[in-house]
Amino acid sequence: MHATDDTAKPVALLARAGAARDRLREALVAAGGRIVLEEDPNQLEPSALAAAAPQVVLVALEPAVEDALERLESVLETPELSLLFEEAELAARREGWEAQRWIRHLAAKLQGHGNVLPPGLEHEEAEPAIALEPGMPPRPADGHVDAPLQFHLDEAQVQAYDLPADEIYEAPARAHAPRPEVLSFEELIAGAAQPAPPVAAMPPPLPAEQPVTVPVVTESETESAKAPLGDFSSWSLLEDDGYETAPAAASAVQEAPPALASLLNSELSLVEIDEGSAEGNGAVLLIAGIGGPDAVRRVLAGLPEDFARPVLVQLRLDGGRYANLVKQMARATPLPVTLADPGQNLVPGDVYILPDVIGVESSTEGLRFCAEANDLLEALQPDRSAVLMLSGADVALVAPVLEFAGKGGWVAGQIGEGCYDPAAASQLAVAGMRAGDPEYLAAELAVHCAA
Template identity: 55%
Template sequence: MTDIDNARPVALLARPGQARERLREAVVQAGGYLVLEDDPTTLDAQSLHDAGPSVVLVALEPAIEDALERLDAALDAPQLTLIFDEADLAARREGWEAQRWIRHLSAKLHGHDNVLPPGHEVETTLQPEPGLPPTPEQLHSGASGEFLIEEAADAAYDLPADTLYAPSAEPAPLAFDTVESFEPVRPAAVPPPLPPLEEIPPQAAPAPAVPGFSAWSLVEDDAYVAPPPAAPAATDPVVEFSTDLSLVDLEPVAEGPVGMVLVLAGIGGPDAVRRLLSALPETFDRAVLVQLRLDGGRYGNLVKQIARVTPLPVSLAEVGQPVQGGQVYILPDDVGVALDNGAGVFSAGTAAAVVSSLPAASSAVLMLSGADQAQVEDVLALAEQGAWVAGQVGEACYDPAAASRLAVAGMPSGDPPALAQALCEHWGV
């Protein structure tokens, strides 16, 4: 029985039918407390607000998409946690798969990550032993510190000096048995700075003394202005020095095409897409193209749903629109991608042609739950050209057929948050 005092209040929005009954049972078994169960096509925003839920579970299907737009004012409340499930999938889910979904729902309701079935918890019980535990001194009683002394001696004079202490020209031998003497060695890779030009006499002069490490600099604060050169002697060659060299005035490097991440998903994909995009930081500077097959093609509502969970701006891709980094684009079935002078632009096309249109060197492809297996070969071909390719695996992947083929081919795999982290590490975001 659900402990009402500790359970989170849940509002279930679903049309009457098998999906609604299954989701009601799942909420109760997951430890939630139903404060509202209603058909979203007849529910008004005020009634939803008055019920006071902290979690709203929505059974998605094309028939309720208009109703969700009408309920936007209530669903956008910052205190609400929104959980979406596909109605047809919920109606068919049973047995082991139903229990797995209940465990994931329980984790979301109670804010923990334990989704293992009973009996698979990590055993943490320790068998008691007589006596006191060993002290740190006892644990390190057999350890030798000789190698630490040798490392300290080797690194002592590689440390940068400062102006408060200047070591003697002939340092005394270190008081270690393993080292008899030690001579400082100056790094050979960094040359000493040149003296001012007016101090160089016509004849060869002794090399200037090397200043301390703290006086070295790669870029001077003030630009050096050479004084007017004196008239050289008739017998001396004229030495001309160029003052045009600079370590900071470099030619700008032309940027390549904007990096694009193509996300392919289908059945079970909406939740996977939300988890992936919610894990991407707002500093992610690549364009994310989401190709998610929906019955009825109601992609406008998908834009609103995705925008609630990601810090990146979300929009519906339109033909002729340029592809810009740091944005999420939902791709309709009839919109593809083309390159115009190295820049991406959305064009009229088919969903199947998007993969082959991507610039491999600056692109990535993620195949999530329900991705089309017919696109696996094109994705692997893009990987051979240099694209970063990965697939979703794990208990929450309802249709892993396409993603599993990527894993068999040696591509990275993981759950959506792990894929988001790996994607950021790949591009150093």
């Protein structure tokens, strides 16, 4: 059921006359929108747009209206105004099931609900929501706080007499037999005390050492005679000729070999220092689709001027009008916005619109663009990168993005009012990832990248 004229949001349709404008008008009427202004942007004055007091502005994008949008920028940037952008060429040829699907999403946007199902399925009973309660969940131990323990202690004491015995442990007597007397610790110590063993008699002292008589040896018998046992003057740990070779050995130690000297004078390092990769291969990837231009614009508008990571925008556009998207996003953010070019190195703090045929690869200097599309997540360093799945993001990318989060990447998705197609982002929220509107995601992203 469409919204009544009293409850429907007033909508301004800005498009040049033609098939695209007719299709957009039909879609707005079918979605329950109340058109308060329908005009060619090239012929519309800002005062006329403000006087119509719309809450939603639907713009058919094409190169012929770019200058007009810049002229109307003061009114279009009003915070209370919701902007919807649609490619004029795409709107002109949308038919059949695709057109009906787009109308359902447009109705959800205008009427402020999340029902985008075909007619007949919107009243299906949803799964009951889990009622949240304050406080910690109950613990298993809480169920036994007041349980009596004496019964279990008595039962254990009775069963103890039936336990099997071994050579070390002697089972006590039966419960009906008289128990042996229990001694105190002091009594056990007193009973265990034994008289000290007798002290052994000291051995008799050794006889006094008798003086050794040293025989007199003549000079002719010096070499052949042995030194007397009690004469220590001729004992030595080193041979006499060892004293003569000692200085030479010392000099050999002081002078290092030429090969060793060259190693000592060289600059050695256990770890190679790669100055080009000091920041790592980190970047922020924004993935969007239908309804994505508005979401990307709001995220970029929330990033600070000193944002320290490159930002990649992957937004599929029919017709490949990425140059127009560069101009639109450049007006929404203080960061530089350019079109990705093969061979170009990624600069921290710059925003790059990424066409379908451009990929990203690692190099000795960091990340750079290549002329062949590839898996962007493989090139990014997870612990220094982030991925935002915005409105219309491809659901097939949810699994790779969650795998990227498992490696340490920061992942979030757009949900809530203003999200045209939250299918992919909703799966991220179910998996425990961050989720919210573009302004919230931009603030969280800025905090994460500043850490």
